[in-house]
Amino acid sequence: MGEDGGVSTRAWTAPTAPRPVRAVVAVPGSKSMTNRALVLAALADGPSTVTGALRSRDTDLMIAALRALGTGITEADSATTLHVVPGPIRGAHIDCGLAGTVMRFVPPLAALADADVQFDGDEQARTRPQATLLDGLRGLGVRVDGDRLPFTVHARGEVPGGTVTIDASGSSQFVSGLLLSAARFDAGVTVRHDGPPVPSLPHIDMTVAMLRRAGVTVEIAHRHGAPSEWTVKPGAVRAVDWVVEPDLSNATPFLAAAAVTGGEVTVPHWPAETTQAGDAIRAILTDMGADVRRTDAGLTVRGPGELLGLDVDLHDVGELAPTVTALAALATTPSTLRGIAHLRGHETDRLAALATEFAGLGGDVTETADGLEIRPSPLHGGPWRAYADHRMATAGAIVGLRVPGIEIDDVATTAKTLPGFDRMWETMLDSSAAHDGSHPEGARTE
Numbered sequence: 001m002g003e004d005g006g007v008s009t010r011a012w013t014a015p016t017a018p019r020p021v022r023a024v025v026a027v028p029g030s031k032s033m034t035n036r037a038l039v040l041a042a043l044a045d046g047p048s049t050v051t052g053a054l055r056s057r058d059t060d061l062m063i064a065a066l067r068a069l070g071t072g073i074t075e076a077d078s079a080t081t082l083h084v085v086p087g088p089i090r091g092a093h094i095d096c097g098l099a100g101t102v103m104r105f106v107p108p109l110a111a112l113a114d115a116d117v118q119f120d121g122d123e124q125a126r127t128r129p130q131a132t133l134l135d136g137l138r139g140l141g142v143r144v145d146g147d148r149l150p151f152t153v154h155a156r157g158e159v160p161g162g163t164v165t166i167d168a169s170g171s172s173q174f175v176s177g178l179l180l181s182a183a184r185f186d187a188g189v190t191v192r193h194d195g196p197p198v199p200s201l202p203h204i205d206m207t208v209a210m211l212r213r214a215g216v217t218v219e220i221a222h223r224h225g226a227p228s229e230w231t232v233k234p235g236a237v238r239a240v241d242w243v244v245e246p247d248l249s250n251a252t253p254f255l256a257a258a259a260v261t262g263g264e265v266t267v268p269h270w271p272a273e274t275t276q277a278g279d280a281i282r283a284i285l286t287d288m289g290a291d292v293r294r295t296d297a298g299l300t301v302r303g304p305g306e307l308l309g310l311d312v313d314l315h316d317v318g319e320l321a322p323t324v325t326a327l328a329a330l331a332t333t334p335s336t337l338r339g340i341a342h343l344r345g346h347e348t349d350r351l352a353a354l355a356t357e358f359a360g361l362g363g364d365v366t367e368t369a370d371g372l373e374i375r376p377s378p379l380h381g382g383p384w385r386a387y388a389d390h391r392m393a394t395a396g397a398i399v400g401l402r403v404p405g406i407e408i409d410d411v412a413t414t415a416k417t418l419p420g421f422d423r424m425w426e427t428m429l430d431s432s433a434a435h436d437g438s439h440p441e442g443a444r445t446e
Ligand SMILES: O=C(O)C1=C[C@@H](OP(=O)(O)O)[C@@H](O)[C@H](O)C1
Pocket: 031, 032, 033, 100, 101, 170, 171, 172, 173, 176, 199, 200, 203, 204, 318, 319, 342
């Protein structure tokens, strides 16, 4: 179990929206960027700062892991501005909680330590796929005991590195994890993928872009039009002052609130260009009939009169599947979500969890080999289990806007990436009510 209090639970009745939601909702920093910036800063050739960092269970677990391994991390003017001073990497015990980014990004860095590093995490994390990463490390000359949490990296101060072939079809994080620390391996690394297509490629693009920004040379080779081999040359990781973008995946439940209530929600500081997978919500909501615009004010979604279902491949953006399933379950026409078999290894088996919880509300959501079929069906209130999955909890909240009596068993689990989600949600609704739907800038949660 996590030692950081992340396992305490709290029940919450999701509030309904008596009128169209009208709000401006600022979301905190990206989990994926924060945890990459922290790892790169810990490996860098000097002190870095990370501005706009997300503070949440997953990022605090990363901070704790890197501190235990010898990195100095202090808060500067605020909790979201972190000063990172690299130090010699030493032996430690690491709690991964349920964070994929901690369990996949930290072991390769820990392999550079001068002593053993032990990893464990939540009970539920012990079933998340991990062997591919650990086999990859073995292929690079590291001794590792175990194939899943708990496991031990027998570090000896250096990693030979070289070429390794893995099947990364289970998670892009296996590739990202090996690449992030590879510049510090003696021979760098070449990761070859051999297997069905790698999911979540934008997340690997983010890894490559951030490595290059830190002065690391990365080369990519393609097979059949898809990247299949990544090479990181050995060399210094330069210290960078990282500025973290808002978390676009965490923005999606708030944008969905506009879509399902025929309202209008703006998320400020939406980047014009980004490697974040969450940016795909723009095309998805447009396909469902919403009006989606990016302006200097941010990204604004205006809900349609009629929310339409869609047929979409979410292979690259599996993180969005719970939000998209909630939207689709409230749409007037059927939907098919494809390309997301790997969601069975996320925080929970998300395909099973979504099908089960919608069935309990009278919904018609069925699992396929690689996704979900969602048919319109009248929904009623009832229990909604979160399965320790932040995005299951936020999906329940979206449904609750239109369906009274959605009893989420654990809203505290949103602290994995968005502590205070329920307060933000309630503020969004309260301010919409204050303006009675007449003013588009009703709520500001900034
Ligand atoms: O590298 C990252 O920051 C992430 C990669 C993706 O993982 P998968 O490739 O396992 O889907 C994504 O779903 C996860 O939330 C974050």
